[in-house]
Amino acid sequence: MNSRQLFLSTLKRQSVMRPPVWIMRQAGRYLPEYRELKKKYSFRKMVENPELATDVTMMPLRRFPLDAAITFSDILVIPEALGVPYQFDNERGISMERRIQSANDIKQLKTDGVVEHLSYVFETQRLLRQELGDSKALLGFAGTPWTLAAYMVEGGGSIHYETLKKMAWGAPETLEALLEILSKVLIEYLREQAHAGVDAVQLFDSAAPGCPGAFYENWSLKWVKKVIEGLKGEVPLIYFVRGMGNHLPRLADIGADVLSLDWTLELPKVACQLDGKVGVQGNFDPVLLCQPPEIVRSQTRILLDEMKGVPGYIANLGHGILPQAKIDAVETFVDTVTSSG
Amino acid sequence: MNSRQLFLSTLKRQSVMRPPVWIMRQAGRYLPEYRELKKKYSFRKMVENPELATDVTMMPLRRFPLDAAITFSDILVIPEALGVPYQFDNERGISMERRIQSANDIKQLKTDGVVEHLSYVFETQRLLRQELGDSKALLGFAGTPWTLAAYMVEGGGSIHYETLKKMAWGAPETLEALLEILSKVLIEYLREQAHAGVDAVQLFDSAAPGCPGAFYENWSLKWVKKVIEGLKGEVPLIYFVRGMGNHLPRLADIGADVLSLDWTLELPKVACQLDGKVGVQGNFDPVLLCQPPEIVRSQTRILLDEMKGVPGYIANLGHGILPQAKIDAVETFVDTVTSSG
Numbered sequence: 314m315n316s317r318q319l320f321l322s323t324l325k326r327q328s329v330m331r332p333p334v335w336i337m338r339q340a341g342r343y344l345p346e347y348r349e350l351k352k353k354y355s356f357r358k359m360v361e362n363p364e365l366a367t368d369v370t371m372m373p374l375r376r377f378p379l380d381a382a383i384t385f386s387d388i389l390v391i392p393e394a395l396g397v398p399y400q401f402d403n404e405r406g407i408s409m410e411r412r413i414q415s416a417n418d419i420k421q422l423k424t425d426g427v428v429e430h431l432s433y434v435f436e437t438q439r440l441l442r443q444e445l446g447d448s449k450a451l452l453g454f455a456g457t458p459w460t461l462a463a464y465m466v467e468g469g470g471s472i473h474y475e476t477l478k479k480m481a482w483g484a485p486e487t488l489e490a491l492l493e494i495l496s497k498v499l500i501e502y503l504r505e506q507a508h509a510g511v512d513a514v515q516l517f518d519s520a521a522p523g524c525p526g527a528f529y530e531n532w533s534l535k536w537v538k539k540v541i542e543g544l545k546g547e548v549p550l551i552y553f554v555r556g557m558g559n560h561l562p563r564l565a566d567i568g569a570d571v572l573s574l575d576w577t578l579e580l581p582k583v584a585c586q587l588d589g590k591v592g593v594q595g596n597f598d599p600v601l602l603c604q605p606p607e608i609v610r611s612q613t614r615i616l617l618d619e620m621k622g623v624p625g626y627i628a629n630l631g632h633g634i635l636p637q638a639k640i641d642a643v644e645t646f647v648d649t650v651t652s653s654g
Numbered sequence: 655m656n657s658r659q660l661f662l663s664t665l666k667r668q669s670v671m672r673p674p675v676w677i678m679r680q681a682g683r684y685l686p687e688y689r690e691l692k693k694k695y696s697f698r699k700m701v702e703n704p705e706l707a708t709d710v711t712m713m714p715l716r717r718f719p720l721d722a723a724i725t726f727s728d729i730l731v732i733p734e735a736l737g738v739p740y741q742f743d744n745e746r747g748i749s750m751e752r753r754i755q756s757a758n759d760i761k762q763l764k765t766d767g768v769v770e771h772l773s774y775v776f777e778t779q780r781l782l783r784q785e786l787g788d789s790k791a792l793l794g795f796a797g798t799p800w801t802l803a804a805y806m807v808e809g810g811g812s813i814h815y816e817t818l819k820k821m822a823w824g825a826p827e828t829l830e831a832l833l834e835i836l837s838k839v840l841i842e843y844l845r846e847q848a849h850a851g852v853d854a855v856q857l858f859d860s861a862a863p864g865c866p867g868a869f870y871e872n873w874s875l876k877w878v879k880k881v882i883e884g885l886k887g888e889v890p891l892i893y894f895v896r897g898m899g900n901h902l903p904r905l906a907d908i909g910a911d912v913l914s915l916d917w918t919l920e921l922p923k924v925a926c927q928l929d930g931k932v933g934v935q936g937n938f939d940p941v942l943l944c945q946p947p948e949i950v951r952s953q954t955r956i957l958l959d960e961m962k963g964v965p966g967y968i969a970n971l972g973h974g975i976l977p978q979a980k981i982d983a984v985e986t987f988v989d990t991v992t993s994s995g
Binding site for chain 2: 475
């Protein structure tokens with residue numbers, strides 16, 4: 314059974330010899346070869362050029378025996394395709410060229426031709442499928458409607474989501490119109506990724522912890538479910554969320570194939586709570602990959618032992634790998650999982 | 655029944671007409687009179703001078719009909735008393751004069767005379783008790799051992815707690831020695847606050863979300879329980895934590911009188927889960943107090959309705975008030991609670 318078969322079987326919650334393993338943001342700044350390439354090209358250039366994006370995607374797979382590649386891209390390609398471009402700035406972080414603040418701003422979004430505009434993503438995925446063949450799984454991803462709306466309404470990254478929540482409480486119909494558009498576009502976008510050859514897609518709900526508990530359903534989950542329904546039978550879906558551990562029993566029923574969960578949770582207990590209704594992915598502390606190899610090895614073994622035999626378990630971190638992660642720690646982590654079967 | 659009686663009855667989970675209300679960081683930067691005073695004095699000066707600290711503590715009570723005052727102070731007075739001073743810098747945030755990195759660093763902590771060194775805190779509390787009389791509740795507070803250790807080992811605030819976790823995984827006996835010292839000092843410190851006249855103390859576990867789920871018990875809760883046991887029968891205790899919603903059933907049994915919880919939780923459901931074993935405080939979204947009064951009023955009423963009749967409920971935010979909170983929003987929030995009985 315090769316990596317791809319292992320990954321696909323796990324998505325179906327079949328019994329396998331060991332969990333598949335990949336790492337969120339595995340093609341990222343902790344890799345010297347990534348930092349080297351980044352000196353020559355901007356982030357957007359690397360995302361938008363299929364050859365470069367393919368090369369970056371493959372970087373971690375050339376070093377580590379990972380079971381899956383994840384398409385090098387960004388969740389902000391969707392706002393960009395809708396006419397709200399983003400840019401990175403080392404000091405200010407992510408910023409959008411403009412903010413969505415009114416029904417009129419929403420009307421001006423370029424909702425036609427979004428998928429055509431994003432053809433470079435699918436081209437990258439077709440190149441990747443060729444390069445990976447049948448041996449490794451290929452993943453695609455996108456942000457959830459709520460998380461994309463957060464960037465578009467706030468005009469960039471945010472800690473408190475003040476502007477977004479002002480809209481959510483004060484002009485809910487405006488926010489809903491935006492979430493509706495994003496849900497529809499996401500379904501088309503992720504469907505096209507499936508056609509281009511991805512084995513599964515991951516939806517990142519990074520802005521979910523900004524939802525007050527009573528609004529998580531209406532502001533985010535409801536729209537995630539719409540996307541999942543729209544993709545039913547087309548491609549397996551992993552839902553990533555952090556800081557929402559208290560909503561777990563409900564998350565088992567949103568229709569996702571796998572829940573990707575953060576390090577504050579006790580994953581073996583969570584797996585019991587979820588009662589086999591959905592797979593789980595995670596939840597190693599990203600800080601673990603900044604530690605010496607012997608600590609990485611022992612901590613990885615502990616969680617693997619606890620999760621042994623849990624169907625649908627995918628080994629991963631609880632959040633993206635940190636830029637300061639150490640190569641030998643990553644190596645130890647991946648080797649410990651792949652040699653555990 | 656005055657504010658203090660209401661607060662004390664609520665701590666005992668007795669039936670009351672309405673929940674008492676106070677706001678975390680209620681004496682803070684959102685108040686123009688606080689910002690004005692801050693131009694004249696440094697933060698540490700305001701904390702360490704009993705007359706100034708009393709004045710700042712009283713500021714929000716002069717504006718709003720709050721049920722409790724919380725002593726103006728900082729969790730870092732404990733590291734300072736142990737010989738690890740702190741300072742604030744508008745750009746770098748909090749930094750400590752040095753880092754605790756080894757058993758030797760720990761040996762050099764000034765563990766004798768900590769309570770004497772902190773006499774200014776108790777003096778402030780005696781002044782406040784005089785000023786408040788029997789009409790309002792007075793609260794004291796401290797950081798948990800884990801949270802204080804985080805500042806001392808990281809040498810300031812931290813996002814990922816890399817250095818702290820390196821110690822926790824790599825040299826657990828060193829971290830335990832530090833947590834042991836902090837637990838003992840905290841018991842003495844909070845006992846002395848009770849003698850000075852506080853009606854309850856709140857333990858802030860701001861660094862708890864840095865704990866991987868499997869280590870939350872050993873790194874933080876175990877030491878919180880030691881502090882609670884050491885104070886049993888002396889003063890009611892509120893335990894504040896955020897981002898650890900999935901650990902709730904366990905939190906009901908740590909011995910705290912009240913759990914102060916964050917906005918990602920659905921408080922009415924949580925109250926059911928806790929089954930009356932412990933009171934709950936919270937959990938309005940701090941961002942709510944940046945909204946127009948009509949939104950504040952309607953959202954406050956919704957949660958109050960849902961929590962009606964839940965014994966041991968204290969209305970508060972799910973985290974500290976934001977510097978950009980609006981005075982009319984705070985006013986509306988407090989008025990809505992106090993007029994609900």
